[in-house]
Amino acid sequence: MARYTIASAVRWQSLSEEERRSRLQRPAQRASEQLMRQVRDIIEQVEQQGDSALLELTQRFDNVSLDSPVLAMEQVETLAGRTEQKVKQAIDLAYDNIRRFHAQQQPQTVDIETMPGVRCQQRIAPLRKVGLYIPGGSASLPSTVLMCGVPAQLAQCNERILVSPPDKDGLLSPAICYAALKCGVTQVVLAGGAQAIAALAVGTQSINAVDKIFGPGNSYVTAAKQYVSQLAGGPAIDLPAGPSELLIIADDTADAEFIAADLLSQAEHGPDSQVILLSPSTKVVEATRAALQRQLAELPRAEITAQALASSSFIVTEDLTEAAAISQRYAPEHLSLQIKDAEDWIEQTDQAGSIFVGHYAPESGGDYATGTNHVLPTYGYARNYSSLGLADFYRRYTVQQLTPQGLSLLAPAITALAAEEKLDAHRLAVTRRLDSARMQADLQTATASTEGERQ
Amino acid sequence: MARYTIASAVRWQSLSEEERRSRLQRPAQRASEQLMRQVRDIIEQVEQQGDSALLELTQRFDNVSLDSPVLAMEQVETLAGRTEQKVKQAIDLAYDNIRRFHAQQQPQTVDIETMPGVRCQQRIAPLRKVGLYIPGGSASLPSTVLMCGVPAQLAQCNERILVSPPDKDGLLSPAICYAALKCGVTQVVLAGGAQAIAALAVGTQSINAVDKIFGPGNSYVTAAKQYVSQLAGGPAIDLPAGPSELLIIADDTADAEFIAADLLSQAEHGPDSQVILLSPSTKVVEATRAALQRQLAELPRAEITAQALASSSFIVTEDLTEAAAISQRYAPEHLSLQIKDAEDWIEQTDQAGSIFVGHYAPESGGDYATGTNHVLPTYGYARNYSSLGLADFYRRYTVQQLTPQGLSLLAPAITALAAEEKLDAHRLAVTRRLDSARMQADLQTATASTEGERQ
Numbered sequence: 001m002a003r004y005t006i007a008s009a010v011r012w013q014s015l016s017e018e019e020r021r022s023r024l025q026r027p028a029q030r031a032s033e034q035l036m037r038q039v040r041d042i043i044e045q046v047e048q049q050g051d052s053a054l055l056e057l058t059q060r061f062d063n064v065s066l067d068s069p070v071l072a073m074e075q076v077e078t079l080a081g082r083t084e085q086k087v088k089q090a091i092d093l094a095y096d097n098i099r100r101f102h103a104q105q106q107p108q109t110v111d112i113e114t115m116p117g118v119r120c121q122q123r124i125a126p127l128r129k130v131g132l133y134i135p136g137g138s139a140s141l142p143s144t145v146l147m148c149g150v151p152a153q154l155a156q157c158n159e160r161i162l163v164s165p166p167d168k169d170g171l172l173s174p175a176i177c178y179a180a181l182k183c184g185v186t187q188v189v190l191a192g193g194a195q196a197i198a199a200l201a202v203g204t205q206s207i208n209a210v211d212k213i214f215g216p217g218n219s220y221v222t223a224a225k226q227y228v229s230q231l232a233g234g235p236a237i238d239l240p241a242g243p244s245e246l247l248i249i250a251d252d253t254a255d256a257e258f259i260a261a262d263l264l265s266q267a268e269h270g271p272d273s274q275v276i277l278l279s280p281s282t283k284v285v286e287a288t289r290a291a292l293q294r295q296l297a298e299l300p301r302a303e304i305t306a307q308a309l310a311s312s313s314f315i316v317t318e319d320l321t322e323a324a325a326i327s328q329r330y331a332p333e334h335l336s337l338q339i340k341d342a343e344d345w346i347e348q349t350d351q352a353g354s355i356f357v358g359h360y361a362p363e364s365g366g367d368y369a370t371g372t373n374h375v376l377p378t379y380g381y382a383r384n385y386s387s388l389g390l391a392d393f394y395r396r397y398t399v400q401q402l403t404p405q406g407l408s409l410l411a412p413a414i415t416a417l418a419a420e421e422k423l424d425a426h427r428l429a430v431t432r433r434l435d436s437a438r439m440q441a442d443l444q445t446a447t448a449s450t451e452g453e454r455q
Numbered sequence: 456m457a458r459y460t461i462a463s464a465v466r467w468q469s470l471s472e473e474e475r476r477s478r479l480q481r482p483a484q485r486a487s488e489q490l491m492r493q494v495r496d497i498i499e500q501v502e503q504q505g506d507s508a509l510l511e512l513t514q515r516f517d518n519v520s521l522d523s524p525v526l527a528m529e530q531v532e533t534l535a536g537r538t539e540q541k542v543k544q545a546i547d548l549a550y551d552n553i554r555r556f557h558a559q560q561q562p563q564t565v566d567i568e569t570m571p572g573v574r575c576q577q578r579i580a581p582l583r584k585v586g587l588y589i590p591g592g593s594a595s596l597p598s599t600v601l602m603c604g605v606p607a608q609l610a611q612c613n614e615r616i617l618v619s620p621p622d623k624d625g626l627l628s629p630a631i632c633y634a635a636l637k638c639g640v641t642q643v644v645l646a647g648g649a650q651a652i653a654a655l656a657v658g659t660q661s662i663n664a665v666d667k668i669f670g671p672g673n674s675y676v677t678a679a680k681q682y683v684s685q686l687a688g689g690p691a692i693d694l695p696a697g698p699s700e701l702l703i704i705a706d707d708t709a710d711a712e713f714i715a716a717d718l719l720s721q722a723e724h725g726p727d728s729q730v731i732l733l734s735p736s737t738k739v740v741e742a743t744r745a746a747l748q749r750q751l752a753e754l755p756r757a758e759i760t761a762q763a764l765a766s767s768s769f770i771v772t773e774d775l776t777e778a779a780a781i782s783q784r785y786a787p788e789h790l791s792l793q794i795k796d797a798e799d800w801i802e803q804t805d806q807a808g809s810i811f812v813g814h815y816a817p818e819s820g821g822d823y824a825t826g827t828n829h830v831l832p833t834y835g836y837a838r839n840y841s842s843l844g845l846a847d848f849y850r851r852y853t854v855q856q857l858t859p860q861g862l863s864l865l866a867p868a869i870t871a872l873a874a875e876e877k878l879d880a881h882r883l884a885v886t887r888r889l890d891s892a893r894m895q896a897d898l899q900t901a902t903a904s905t906e907g908e909r910q
Contacts, residue, residue, distance in 0.1 A: 371575045381688070401812040
């Protein structure tokens, strides 16, 4: 008999519209009033008392007494030196791939004349100050350091502040320190939760307020990021948050053991992880369910991992076209295409954060080392938000430069539109220039010089 | 004697840090509890009752009784035909310039092998459904239609829904209709305020919910955009809102009449418009203040325009370097450089939404016709948000495609990092593939074929 509860398979065509909606429904995401109040109080405390509030909150929540919220760079270096060789090599390889892929994403300046004498530019500037939040807890997460730190380094953001809750010794793991140094992080702050986000948003005596906050976190971090991004003039944030998701489309070329292993790698993130398998093959679906039972039994954290599988969906579709349509409707964070000629299906399944093509592209590959970013839109946000990329570490601004000739060419349009929009002073800003002796003289000088050039 | 109250000039060096902060302080931006409650009620009403709620709210707020919230395309065409010739030509010219400049901003696909057998792509897809909010009120705003509509058209967003409050006849202005048709808008909706944003966010019987909402609006629109963007799975929005701003840096090559005209074109947007002049030349500052008195007297809406000038700042700086530093600190929406060799100062003043270079680049040029976008970050958001551009109408997603060789190259890094992060199933998703007879066979086939190619 099956030891773990794994959701049964259903046939999409047999479901009512309401049942379909319910199958693809994400768990409700709403921070409780109580949590929001706590978060607001924490942010206000840090705003008013700065470093001392930060230290007090770290004592309360992380049970560590620190002298300063800043981990000195010498100490970061000492800790980094203790990283196991195997882990160092893994970070080196991941770093190189992430760097290679993100370096290709360099946004370009635009510089054109839209009309003679009207030069328009779209320029790019790195964000000056960015905060990179790295969750703490039971494990160290060097991969998240790389995903946020490599693009910040490539963009050359002036200040790249890494914040992460201290371990019980008031330190960070060697692997996090090693990754942080590789990314040229400029400051390491020992703080977690809402208080860490508060410090990044409003600044303290020892930490500068930043322009944008990146990185995942628990419900306090998520609520705090949302809260500070709504403050007037507050920092930007990378993405709205939600539980992690994997949707797999498989046909009968797929290997049930591979599918099961991928579903489990998603499920182990926690009970609210979303796991969906779509296949036109009942055989593949049932083989996967059986493989899950076997593989679960071998996992150290089987009970926790099994929780996400109880609410997962195993859906039998008419064909791959129907599977693709369901995936588009759901817009998963991670989409795995374990089908024949998988590459041909990418465009039809493009509403996803990151797509894993073929039988040899496990989701955990992208989590760590292929080179793509693992900070991705979830909760259906793949429809309208982008996967994290180098562009998110820059801002774009525009420039226009007009000669007197350029302005005189634009003048009829500006004045007519300003009149239509009843903005008289907008119109006068043009006509006062046009009517001025200065502009008339400059126009004549330019005409004369053009004629001079012609002769 | 001066008829209008215009703030006096102050010398930056004579101000305390507190006075400096106060000079550059934006007006508080916080929607009242009452407004937020109203907005929430309106959104819930539209969510529950759809079109009928929309029609009822349009009756209540716009005093117009409509049969449908959708303005039929034939009617849009009829109305567009009534546009004055001069306005048509102005829209045509502005459209061409905006299109030329935005067409250059096409985001590019990235497609590389980060390692042999590890192909990573960053792909681009247009947002499917976008909503373009065009404010109504006393004047028609065809320029905003172009600023949102042209990039939506270039990106080929499938649905481009224009929403705007109806005039007293239940229609829209000819100029708005003409601009909407040029941009290939797919649907025109007669609704304004929070109810219009609600319809775009949650959809009604006749209006599809959209992925992202663009465009400026009054305090109800702003509060509603903020509210719906915070709903779990809600639409994205273009930019956080704030009152419009112009900061001018001028030296003694500047013309006080030009400066005054530009300051007035900013001030006429309303009493909360922010207007700042920085100059090392007391003479230029005082000449500008005198010119403002003269020019105000000639303006039809002088009283309203003068209100913004009462709280404006005229600051005398030590030199242009100090002026640039103040501008960076303020991070204005619009920055005008009316100085000698203005181009050389752009990089030192880059924290701005849009920069107007030289004596012949009035801000109203960029508002309408140079080609740059007039939807810009204000309220200091020029530090961390981008000026609206073509990229905002796309989403980016990533793809990875691995051969068995590629996966075996990545395997040591993935398994070491998964072990470090205590994610066993992540590790097993790789090792189960590696250990499978299938992958071993595929690896051998590939090796054999490579050797075959070599021979």
